[in-house]
Amino acid sequence: MSYRFDKVRILVVEDNNPMLEICKTLHLTFGVGEVLAAKNGEEGFEIFRKENPDIVLADWMMHPTDGISLTRRIRNDSRSPNHYVPIILMTGFSEKKRVMQARDSGVTEFLVKPFTARDLYKRIAQIIERPRQFVRSEDFFGPDRRRKADAAYNGPYKRESDAKLAAAQKQRMREASLHLDTLRQKAGISKGSKIDMSGDDIDFS
DSSP: OOOTTTOOOOEEOOOSHHHHHHHHHHHHTOOOSOOOOESSSHHHHHHHHOOOSEEEEESSSSSSSOOHHHHHHHHHHHOSSOOTTEEEEEOOOOOOOHHHHHHHHHHHHEEESSHHHHHHHHHHHHHHOOOOEEEEESSSSHHHESOOTTTTTTTTTSSOOOOOHHHHHHHHHHHHHHHHHHHHHHHHHOOOBBBOOOOOOOOOO
């Protein structure tokens, strides 16, 4: 299924500059209308409070506030404008105990590095196609661990038919795709390669 993301606003929280830039550009190639950026969980929460984006993509390992702590603040802090926002957590950890820890913090989707553009798109599509109900207990608030499809979902992500808007959006996506090709070239990444900027920063100037 194809989606129109031009009305969607996504916050990317990542302390590695090349990875942040690539994630931002990937979202633009998907057709996302606006991509906000923060370099750690503390800054991310402040931007989240002010901008109230539709989706949050955050890295796990950040300082001074990591992705798990950011998730808990978004889910439980009284200053959070949306406790139910979908949160995708990026991490190099794939062990079951790490997945369980992320799930128990209230993360919606888990994205293991290295990943491809298709992997990221699938996580966003999963959020749209199979939204989770939320549950609250004494020590947990977050998405239900059992997935349930909502056939009545009619949010801002569904396909639209405005030809002018579609043409403008396609142009933006083409420009973002060209920019992504430049980033890939500078980072030594080929199309379809898994993305993981865990080493030294790359000069994108």
